[in-house]
Amino acid sequence: MKLISLQKAYDRFAPRYDEIFVHQQRPKIEALLGALPRPLPTPILDLGAGTGLAGRLLAERGEALPWSIDASRLMLEQADGPRGLGDLYRLPLRDGCAGLALCVTALLDFVDPSPAIAEMARVLRPGGWLALSVLKIEAIAAVQTGLVAAGFQMRQRLDLEQDLGFVCRRNDP
Numbered sequence: 089m090k091l092i093s094l095q096k097a098y099d100r101f102a103p104r105y106d107e108i109f110v111h112q113q114r115p116k117i118e119a120l121l122g123a124l125p126r127p128l129p130t131p132i133l134d135l136g137a138g139t140g141l142a143g144r145l146l147a148e149r150g151e152a153l154p155w156s157i158d159a160s161r162l163m164l165e166q167a168d169g170p171r172g173l174g175d176l177y178r179l180p181l182r183d184g185c186a187g188l189a190l191c192v193t194a195l196l197d198f199v200d201p202s203p204a205i206a207e208m209a210r211v212l213r214p215g216g217w218l219a220l221s222v223l224k225i226e227a228i229a230a231v232q233t234g235l236v237a238a239g240f241q242m243r244q245r246l247d248l249e250q251d252l253g254f255v256c257r258r259n260d261p
C-alpha cells in the first residue's frame with residue numbers, strides 16, 4: 089500500500105483504533121519492554137507509534153516517554169509526549185540520536201522491510217536497542233535478513249500471538 093493510502097486508511101480508523109486493538113497490542117508491548125535491559129536506554133523512539141499505546145504504558149510505569157513517529161496524523165494526535173509525522177522508510181531523525189527504538193506491528197503490507205530496518209539502525213547509536221514486532225503473516229524471513237544486513241545482533245525472539253518479536257542490539261561499528 090502506498091504511504092498516502094496507508095495514511096488515509098489509518099486516519100479513518102483512528103477514532104476506533106484503541107477500542108478495537110488495545111487488548112491485542114498491550115501484551116505485545118509489555119512483552120517487548122520486559123525483554124529489554126533496565127534502566128531502559130534513552131532517548132526512546134516509538135516508530136509507527138499509532139495512538140501512542142507504548143508511550144502510555146511507559147508513562148504508567150514511570151519510565152521515559154518516547155518520541156512518537158507515525159504517518160497518520162489522526163492516529164498520532166492521540167499520543168502523549170513529543171511526536172512527529174514521518175515515514176518509517178525515511179525517518180526525519182538524526183543519525184545515532186536514540187538509545188532504544190520500539191516498532192510494534194508497524195512494518196506492514198509485505199513491502200520490503202529492509203530499508204525501514206536500515207533507517208532504524210541509522211537513528212540508533214552504536215550499542216542501541218531495537219524491539220520490533222511484525223505480524224506473523226508478514227515476510228518474516230525478509231525481516232530477519234534486514235536485521236542482519238543492518239548490523240543488528242539478535243538477543244531474543246518472542247512469540248507474541250499474532251506477531252513475532254525481535255529484541256536486537258545494534259553492533260558497534
Ligand SMILES: C[S@@+](CC[C@H](N)C(=O)[O-])C[C@H]1O[C@@H](n2cnc3c(N)ncnc32)[C@H](O)[C@@H]1O
Nearest residue numbers: 098113136137138158159160163175176192194
Ligand atoms: C497496527 S498500527 C500499530 C500502532 C502501534 N505501534 C501499536 O502497537 O498500537 C500500525 C501503525 O503504523 C503506522 N505506519 C505503517 N507504515 C508506516 C510508515 N511507512 N511510516 C510511518 N508510519 C507507518 C500506521 O500509520 C499505524 O499507525
